[in-house]
Amino acid sequence: MTVVRSPARAPSPRRRAILDAAAGLFAARGFHGTPIEEIGAAVGISGPALYRHFPGKEALLAEMLLDVSERLRAAGDERVTRAAGPQEALDALIRGQIDFALDHPALITVHDRELGNVPEPSRRQVRRLQRLYVEEWVTVLAELYPGAPPPRLRAATHAVFGLLNSTPHSAGELPREAMAVLLHGMARAALATMVNQD
Amino acid sequence: MTVVRSPARAPSPRRRAILDAAAGLFAARGFHGTPIEEIGAAVGISGPALYRHFPGKEALLAEMLLDVSERLRAAGDERVTRAAGPQEALDALIRGQIDFALDHPALITVHDRELGNVPEPSRRQVRRLQRLYVEEWVTVLAELYPGAPPPRLRAATHAVFGLLNSTPHSAGELPREAMAVLLHGMARAALATMVNQD
DNA sequence: TGCCGATGTTAGTCATCATTAACGAATTCG
DNA sequence: CGAATTCGTTAATGATGACTAACATCGGCA
Secondary structure, three states: OOOOOOOOOOOOOHHHHHHEEEEEHHHHOOOOOOHHHHHHHOOOOOHHHHHOOOOHHHHHHHHHHHHHHHHHHHHHHHHHHHHOHHHHHHHHHHHHHHHHHHHHHHHHHOOOOOOOOOOHHHHHHHHHHHHHHHHHHHHHHHHHOOOOOHHHHHHOOOOOHHHOOOOOOOOOOOOHOOOOHHHHHHHHHHHHHHOOOO | OOOOOOOOOOOOHHHHHHHHHHHHHHHHHHOOOOHHHHHHHHHHOOOHHHHHOOOOOOHHHHHHHHHHHHHHHHHHHHHHHHOOOHHHHHHHHHHHHHHHHHHHHHHHHOOOOHHHOOOOHHHHHHHHHHHHHOOOOOHHHHHHHHOOOOOHHHHHHHHHHHHHHHOOOOOOOOOOHHHHHHHHHHHHHHHHHOOOOO
């Protein structure tokens, strides 16, 4: 018998293609609104062929969200340790989130929309990774703005995620780099209000 | 000619209850993930009884989103005209959006998640109302920050919506008024970057 | 009193899926 | 050469779920 199920063992191009196509479709029509048939069609195979690559539709979603959460967390982790000081770390986190959101708007959308459809073993894992990522931000912010209570910093972090992840909604309003600069400035300014204690 | 379908003719309490329950369920499980049976159960009636109040599931969603869009737009409109100057108008818009998001997190969630499931006559209408609301913000911002090109203002507006609508994600982090104050400050600060021309 | 509209109920009906079966071709490698 | 593994294909199969039918109940009210 084979191993239980190693998530990202041999990333065959077919698997990749399926995950990419599914991300777009889930973002556009939602998990329940997307028949497995269409996912197959999007990569040139038809319907049940997906089961040669994933144990099921939910497992596909689970792998997708685990991958996103892990990539975000890992990237954040690396950027923070690479940074010289807290301000630099914060800028790196912001820039990282912006790049990801601009590069993969569909993944961002699915990530905060479909967690409820991930089956339970994986759901907890995704949540854990999300929490770690948030705490990464909170830690940096706490260094930068000591005196601000952590719940406040957590709420502010979520708010900034909302701001940065707005990208899928304002698609095409501005060229990419202009959008990146705009969002970066807004995020920085929004977080700078953490200095006030009121 | 009459209007397409007078949305809120006689708001019977039953109708209200159904819309409220459906909002919560759609936010939690998604439109396609919520059987009509559960909506009924949530208000004490069972399943197909809904058809005594709405022509169908999609129509229910349509009415819900039309109502939200209309309320947001109308409230914004009124607040702006009531305000003395642009800064005051902006603060009123921000405060209005925050109050709505804090009072009706489910509606906020459904509003930007399920538009794709609204059938076509209504979808256009919802989009129109959303656009009007955004333009309301853009107009105020243009007065406050002349020199900033409208696309930039539009993108910034969407970003601030993302920030303010983050409330459902950070539920319970802070007491309500603290959250309102926090978000207001962040939104203001984020928009203040519109003065820079870079 | 006796009809009626409003509001429910429970049993179909019909589609739409996810998932599985049964079966083929191609590639690997013994 | 052949068996086995891989990756597809097209028919079931079975649930689920929206919507419709047929049938109560009940509060007016002519």
